[in-house]
Amino acid sequence: MSPKTLYDKIWDAHLVQEDEDGTSLIYIDRHLVHEVTSPQAFEGLRLTGRTVRAPDKTIAVPDHNVPTTEDRVNGITNPESRIQVEALDKNAKDFGIHYYPVSDVRQGIVHIIGPENGWTLPGMTIVCGDSHTATHGAFGSLAHGIGTSEVEHVLATQTLIQKKSKNMKVEITGQLSPGVTAKDIVLTIIGRTGTAGGTGYVIEYCGEAIRALSMEGRMTICNMAIEGGARAGLIAPDQTTFDYIKGREHAPKAEDWDAAVAWWQSLRSDDDAHWDKVVTIKGEEIAPVVTWGTSPEDVLPITAEVPSPEAFKGGKVGAAKRSLEYMGLQPGQKLTDVEIDTVFIGSCTNGRIEDLRAAAAVLKGHKVKPGLRAMVVPGSGLVRKQAEEEGLAEIFTEAGFEWRMAGCSMCLAMNPDQLSVGERCASTSNRNFEGRQGRGGRTHLMSPQMAAAAAITGRLTDVREMLSPEPEPA
Numbered sequence: 268m269s270p271k272t273l274y275d276k277i278w279d280a281h282l283v284q285e286d287e288d289g290t291s292l293i294y295i296d297r298h299l300v301h302e303v304t305s306p307q308a309f310e311g312l313r314l315t316g317r318t319v320r321a322p323d324k325t326i327a328v329p330d331h332n333v334p335t336t337e338d339r340v341n342g343i344t345n346p347e348s349r350i351q352v353e354a355l356d357k358n359a360k361d362f363g364i365h366y367y368p369v370s371d372v373r374q375g376i377v378h379i380i381g382p383e384n385g386w387t388l389p390g391m392t393i394v395c396g397d398s399h400t401a402t403h404g405a406f407g408s409l410a411h412g413i414g415t416s417e418v419e420h421v422l423a424t425q426t427l428i429q430k431k432s433k434n435m436k437v438e439i440t441g442q443l444s445p446g447v448t449a450k451d452i453v454l455t456i457i458g459r460t461g462t463a464g465g466t467g468y469v470i471e472y473c474g475e476a477i478r479a480l481s482m483e484g485r486m487t488i489c490n491m492a493i494e495g496g497a498r499a500g501l502i503a504p505d506q507t508t509f510d511y512i513k514g515r516e517h518a519p520k521a522e523d524w525d526a527a528v529a530w531w532q533s534l535r536s537d538d539d540a541h542w543d544k545v546v547t548i549k550g551e552e553i554a555p556v557v558t559w560g561t562s563p564e565d566v567l568p569i570t571a572e573v574p575s576p577e578a579f580k581g582g583k584v585g586a587a588k589r590s591l592e593y594m595g596l597q598p599g600q601k602l603t604d605v606e607i608d609t610v611f612i613g614s615c616t617n618g619r620i621e622d623l624r625a626a627a628a629v630l631k632g633h634k635v636k637p638g639l640r641a642m643v644v645p646g647s648g649l650v651r652k653q654a655e656e657e658g659l660a661e662i663f664t665e666a667g668f669e670w671r672m673a674g675c676s677m678c679l680a681m682n683p684d685q686l687s688v689g690e691r692c693a694s695t696s697n698r699n700f701e702g703r704q705g706r707g708g709r710t711h712l713m714s715p716q717m718a719a720a721a722a723i724t725g726r727l728t729d730v731r732e733m734l735s736p737e738p739e740p741a
């Protein structure tokens with residue numbers, strides 16, 4: 268048998284049919300659904316009198332449009348948002364699919380609640396009408412976004428038409444330095460390969476530094492595979508993966524568990540597998556980074572200066588000029604001199620318990636700079652509850668952060684959490700596009716620790732200055 272990558276193995280296990288031109292039909296194990304990209308798909312089913320093929324494999328949750336204030340159970344004021352969420356309520360009921368309404372403690376961002384409730388498992392194919400579905404690849408599942416017409420196709424048939432992507436390997440060797448996180452790894456990768464570097468590929472992330480990451484960290488990496496242009500990101504499952512999954516509500520139990528683990532252990536790329544593209548980065552070379560522009564590839568170590576557009580080549584010169592203008596930054600300005608007025612900790616990139624722990628560890632005993640607006644939006648109700656039980660919520664509120672209910676929130680400002688024109692935000696989310704967090708708002712992407720550090724000083728800050736010199740024993 269010819270050697271295979273992990274991607275090849277999952278693909279082959281789900282292939283229903285392949286045409287001569289490579290057009291293939293693959294079986295889908297989990298279909299995650301949110302309120303933004305599903306209304307027309309359900310409407311399509313109604314119009315043609317079809318049902319959902321596998322309601323037990325279909326899981327829906329409202330996340331993008333939900334307000335994050337506690338009074339949200341009384342209803343949503345914004346009419347567009349209300350209509351979308353009410354449509355999902357009705358569709359979930361009418362079609363008999365799994366559903367986590369706003370009132371359920373398990374409600375949260377779709378990519379956070381899938382893994383959290385044991386829906387996301389190694390070796391699966393997972394789709395959702397959402398580009399950050401790549402997150403689930405952290406479990407060694409083939410997970411990617413689909414469009415609304417494909418949502419309808421999957422609802423009706425539990426299959427998807429696809430062409431196979433090429434195989435790319437991104438290896439992070441060695442170890443990370445103090446203050447460097449999964450977010451810094453993935454931003455550094457995108458900084459090197461660009462937002463189109465992964466186009467046409469499924470990326471497998473591997474190497475010692477990836478192996479050492481928790482599931483939360485691995486999800487942060489795969490979440491942003493899409494920002495690097497890839498179809499999906501993957502990390503081979505291992506004991507860390509199995510330990511995370513075990514005991515979760517929808518994870519296999521008893522003999523099923525043993526059988527599942529036996530299969531999951533085979534889910535790794537063969538040593539002599541063929542890679543169409545390979546990128547290797549030394550873990551020791553990765554610094555805490557921030558973005559300075561309006562593309563996730565506009566990444567620099569926090570110790571750097573705002574670049575001059577002339578330092579780029581070709582079309583990027585104009586793009587950089589425009590970015591700097593939009594961002595209100597001057598070439599040569601030290602990144603650590605850039606003042607911010609807003610901090611957002613949350614999103615499917617960094618809204619998990621470990622992210623909150625990391626930010627709270629930096630914040631403990633400190634106060635948010637007076638006048639600054641700082642907000643923590645846990646990725647799910649369960650993350651929120653756990654953070655409250657661990658005393659993290661108290662650390663945040665004592666420091667001056669708002670402690671919110673779960674949702675996408677200021678990651679894309681489809682709800683009332685928005686920047687206004689000219690406001691500048693240190694954000695743990697994944698996209699720094701123009702207007703992403705509100706019209707005219709300016710976004711600097713970074714890790715939760717870096718966002719916490721920025722909240723204290725009111726400017727982009729090197730978190731390493733705030734870490735105790737003697738790391739406490741683990």
Ligand SMILES: CC(C)[C@H](C(=O)O)[C@@H](O)C(=O)O
Pocket residue numbers: 303304331396397398399412679
């Ligand atoms: C609204 C949704 C379709 C969108 C996506 O696909 O990613 C959103 O989640 C985002 O992050 O921009």
Ligand code: SF4
Pocket residue numbers: 330331376378397399614615616674675678679696697
């Ligand atoms: S948190 Fe942000 S990136 Fe994630 S699904 Fe929501 S809007 Fe998209």
